[in-house]
Amino acid sequence: MSIFILYGLVALLAVLQLYLWLISRQTVREGERAMADREEVVEFLMRFVNSIGANSDPRAWMREIAGSVASAVSAASVRIYLLDSDSILRLAAQSGSLPMLPDHVDFKISKSTRMLQQIDHDRIELGDGVVGEVALTGENYLAGGIDMRSHSSSGRATPIESVMAVPMSINDQRIGVICAVNKRDRAASFTTENLFLLSTLSSHVAIGGVLVQVYEEMGDQQRIVQELLLAREIQKSLLPATAPASDNFDIYALNNPAQEVSGDYYDFIEVDDDHLLVVIADASGKGIPACMFTAMCRSFLRSNVARYKDDLESFLRDLNQTLFDDTADDGKFITLAMCLIDKRDNTVEYARAGHTGLLIRRTNREILVISPDGPALGLLPNEFGVEFDTFAFSWLPGTSLLMYTDGISETLNEAGEEFGIDRLCDRWKTASDDPETAARELLEAVAEHADSYPQTDDRTLVIMSK
Missing domain, CATH: 3.60.40.10 (PPM-type phosphatase domain)
Structure with a gap:
């Protein structure tokens, strides 16, 4: 009996060692992901600062910011929508093109095609589709790694394999939405880590969005005053x-x-x-x-x-x-x-x-x-x-x-x-x-x-x- 007990203890110890090794590997991977995310945030902020300093056109800032976001989360396409006073989301900047809609759409269209039809607009009403719903509820959205293929008999691949969207806010005031469509590696899907990083970047993107609205709505002197006020708010938020x-x-x-x-x-x-x-x-x-x-x-x-x-x-x-x-x-x-x-x-x-x-x-x-x-x-x-x-x-x-x-x-x-x-x-x-x-x-x-x-x-x- 004692030899069986010994074998059992050895087996149990081996399982325990394997479990601890797996846990340690997971901890290392999580640490590496966290470090990579931190580096992405710092790199994004640097690109943001450079874009503001190098160009006086706020629309150009937003385009560069969209490109920086796309690089940070490895997205094929990123669209930034700003919420106007009429509760309409308007496209402010885009990096990368959205996938093409299928030439022929069956009566029973796929979830992917329907989602692309909702996103592919320069003007989206609050609560309409993925982007409008995120702006309305303030909740992050992630879809990927699921079967989103077309229902058509051709079985052709659908235009969207993965999508995520996050709200942009400053001091609890909704500014707009960032939407990322498809990973650059089409075989991969967005993960919860990608979603968290996008959400982290959203507050910085929101600052750019406010700048665009200020510059478009006001005269030169008013812009100077508003930029000063915004700079004070940014400085205050850092302290x-x-x-x-x-x-x-x-x-x-x-x-x-x-x-x-x-x-x-x-x-x-x-x-x-x-x-x-x-x-x-x-x-x-x-x-x-x-x-x-x-x-x-x-x-x-x-x-x-x-x-x-x-x-x-x-x-x-x-x-x-x-x-x-x-x-x-x-x-x-x-x-x-x-x-x-x-x-x-x-x-x-x-x-x-x-x-x-x-x-x-x-x-x-x-x-x-x-x-x-x-x-x-x-x-x-x-x-x-x-x-x-x-x-x-x-x-x-x-x-x-x-x-x-x-x-x-x-x-x-x-x-x-x-x-x-x-x-x-x-x-x-x-x-x-x-x-x-x-x-x-x-x-x-x-x-x-x-x-x-x-x-x-x-x-x-x-x-x-x-």
Whole structure:
């Protein structure tokens, strides 16, 4: 009996090992798919930014965006519909052609042919067909991998093998629908992963849709005003609503935007239970292109931070190469600084890329300026010897940290004098221990220096106190 029990245990162990191996393979595949999706989102955002910066025609933006969506999900055809004030979906852009309808359609037509007849319109009423239903309900649609062949006696292949559609919305307001028809590999069908990626991209496409509507409905001056308002909304959406709460330290961030929106942003990224990444950045340029460039950088950081928490130098190098590959021809760049806080060990690792230094205020009110080497991101390829240094230190009780953008230190007055790092350090030395109060005191000092001189750049700062 004991030998049979032994054989049984061995067999059970073998089955268990096989099960664990299959689970691990599935986990690896899911991780690879998630990584690929993140890369697709970042690449899409880069194409989006480039299309806005390279062309003043919003219709051209939409065509390029449709092409980028098609590339991201490997679709043979992508159609973008915008919802107008009359609750009519109108075709705004298309990439790739829809399949041809059969020359002869039997009385009993296939599901595929009927679906193509519903989609192949430049004007679709709300609730009509797949596209109209998605716009009405706000629910994603996916059909593929099923028998959609014609009912005709010829048995000829139907025009649609796979289709998916997702709604586009901004702040819960329906903007339109994106519809993808057929994979480029006609033997394949769209998957739930493709649908999730398309849904992820839809919010970015919606921004382009709003731009098209703004440009078509308003005069030049109105367009400038509306673009400014939209840029502010985009910038606002990039900033976290609140700072993370902690028993060991307090954080407060403040953004004082200029009249012309720039690319300032900050972020708090919970890496895991023990690590928090605090980021501040300033993208070159103004308006929507700067905001979208910032959004692209933010997406890369949030998508990849877990992989790089032990190697900030490589984190910045990979981000730099990614930005350079897609923006070198446009001259776009971004300065950035980050503090990786280890809540367990009470340590901080600081790195920067062409950004202002970190100001550490010690318990005796002495100010230390920490400025590790590192160029702005996107200016040079890594092969030119781009390197980034970091500085790690123990975060002692009573110590405060200040991160800021150059809109503060470079604020001018009527005499053309900058506020400067010396004035900032002097005011920071006497500022309150409470981060929120200190932030407001610093911005008040900057405003007093500028007096009546107009603000030309965003002023953003993050204060952390222990």
